[in-house]
Amino acid sequence: MRIARTVAELRRALAPHPARAFVPTMGNLHEGHLSLVRIARAHAPCVVVSIFVNRLQFGPNEDFDRYPRTFEADCAKLAAEGVDVVFAPEERALYPEPQSYIVEPPPIANELEGRFRPRFFHGVATVVLKLFNCVQPQLAVFGKKDYQQLHIVRGMVRQFDLPIEIVSGETVREPDGLAMSSRNSYLSPAERAEAPRLYRLLCSVRSAEDCARAARALSEAGWQVDYVELRRRADLAPPAPGERELVALAAARLGATRLIDNVEL
Ligand code: PAF
Numbered sequence: 404m405r406i407a408r409t410v411a412e413l414r415r416a417l418a419p420h421p422a423r424a425f426v427p428t429m430g431n432l433h434e435g436h437l438s439l440v441r442i443a444r445a446h447a448p449c450v451v452v453s454i455f456v457n458r459l460q461f462g463p464n465e466d467f468d469r470y471p472r473t474f475e476a477d478c479a480k481l482a483a484e485g486v487d488v489v490f491a492p493e494e495r496a497l498y499p500e501p502q503s504y505i506v507e508p509p510p511i512a513n514e515l516e517g518r519f520r521p522r523f524f525h526g527v528a529t530v531v532l533k534l535f536n537c538v539q540p541q542l543a544v545f546g547k548k549d550y551q552q553l554h555i556v557r558g559m560v561r562q563f564d565l566p567i568e569i570v571s572g573e574t575v576r577e578p579d580g581l582a583m584s585s586r587n588s589y590l591s592p593a594e595r596a597e598a599p600r601l602y603r604l605l606c607s608v609r610s611a612e613d614c615a616r617a618a619r620a621l622s623e624a625g626w627q628v629d630y631v632e633l634r635r636r637a638d639l640a641p642p643a644p645g646e647r648e649l650v651a652l653a654a655a656r657l658g659a660t661r662l663i664d665n666v667e668l
Contacts (some may be wrong), residue, residue, distance in 0.1 A: 404482045404490045409496045410537050416488045417538070420449035424541035427531060428493075430454040431471040431585035432480050435575040439544040440484045442572050452481055453490040459502060460526030471585055472514060490538065492614050504527050511639050512626050515652055516542065516551050516663070519629045524555050531556055535567060543567055548574040548582050550652060550665045555637055574664075582664045589660040598662060600624055601653060605666040608633060608651040619653050629654040629661070636667060 407413035417625050418425065424447035426439045432454075443450045454477055461467035474491065481489055492574045511517075512524035535543065557569050575583045580602040581595075590598055604617040614631040621628050631653040635642045642649055652665040 404478070404486055404489060406478065406491060408492060408493070413488070413490050413492075413537055417449070417451070420487065421558075422447045423449045423451050423538060423540040423542075425534070425538045425543040426450070426452045427534050427545075428452060428454055428542065429456045429470065429472050429585070430477050431588070431617065432477045433575075433585065435546055435548060435572075435583035437480060437484055438575050439479065439546055439572045440486060442544045442570055443542070444485065445543050446544075446570065447540075449487045450485070451490060451540060452486050453492075453538070455490075455492055455530070455534070459498075459505075459529055460495065460523050461568060461636060462520055462523070465520070466586075466589075471543045471588055471590065475615045477527060490534075491523060497530075497537075500638055502529060506532055506559065512552070515630060515632065515634070517641065519654060524552070527552055528559050532559065532563075535565060539569060540592075543568060544570045544572055546572045546574060547665070547667075549663070550650060551639060556656050580606075582662075584662065586660055586662065588658065594657045594660065597624060598657060601626075601655060601662055601664050602666070604631070605651045605653055605664055608666070609668065614651065616652070625657070627656040629656070631655075633668075651652040 405416040407416050409608060424443035428436050456470050458467055462597045497640050506528035508524045508528050517524055525629055527650060545556055560567055560569055579599040581599045604620055608614055614633055618628045618631040633649055633651050636650045644666055648663050649668045654663040
């Protein structure tokens with residue numbers, strides 16, 4: 404497994420491998436990420452994984468500094484999965500100058516997550532476009548855990564005619580239903596025991612009234628709820644009556660930890 408620290412090193416490592424599948428990550432890898440790596444593996448002879456904690460997608464009061472960085476352990480897991488190339492640039496290798504060209508995502512980026520994390524998807528779309536240009540994969544894999552991110556990346560690829568197929572991976576859950584996330588490591592034992600309530604409640608949502616009920620139940624259990632909403636899967640717009648292809652999405656804070664999850668109905 405080659406580890407590339409600069410774009411030039413990456414290009415050298417990738418030169419002999421024209422057919423590439425790519426999994427972008429921020430590291431602190433768990434089974435959820437590894438399931439995406441296995442999907443990539445099934446699609447291309449060369450698998451590239453990036454590890455980069457992207458400052459551009461963190462708000463000023465968010466957890467950029469304390470985001471878990473576990474590079475050695477991550478590399479051991481990726482080597483065990485047979486990953487070919489890890490792209491782990493220093494911040495100044497990916498942003499050698501202040502990034503003043505920013506991808507402007509569509510208005511849906513200001514709803515749901517974007518309402519509570521202003522400009523989050525500007526930062527995500529910008530770094531994903533840069534990573535796509537560095538790696539130049541034929542295919543990239545994104546998890547459904549970040550449902551809105553997946554939607555926005557798909558739209559970007561379509562509207563900018565990027566020659567990349569986007570494949571989604573199902574959310575991987577702990578035995579009690581909690582979606583795997585790097586941020587789960589912030590939870591105290593008591594919070595960890597409480598955390599699966601988010602998924603349990605999302606599974607019970609069938610209507611807007613159920614969303615309000617779920618939000619109340621979370622508040623009563625001590626969560627600070629950002630949103631529990633039912634949206635159309637195809638475009639994340641609010642559904643018209645009778646529509647069937649829906650997804651319930653939620654974000655809420657348990658103590659200092661903000662968790663997100665979603666369930667396709
Ligand atoms: O989902 C993530 O881990 C990040 O948002 C991504 C896609 C790696 C961009 O920084």
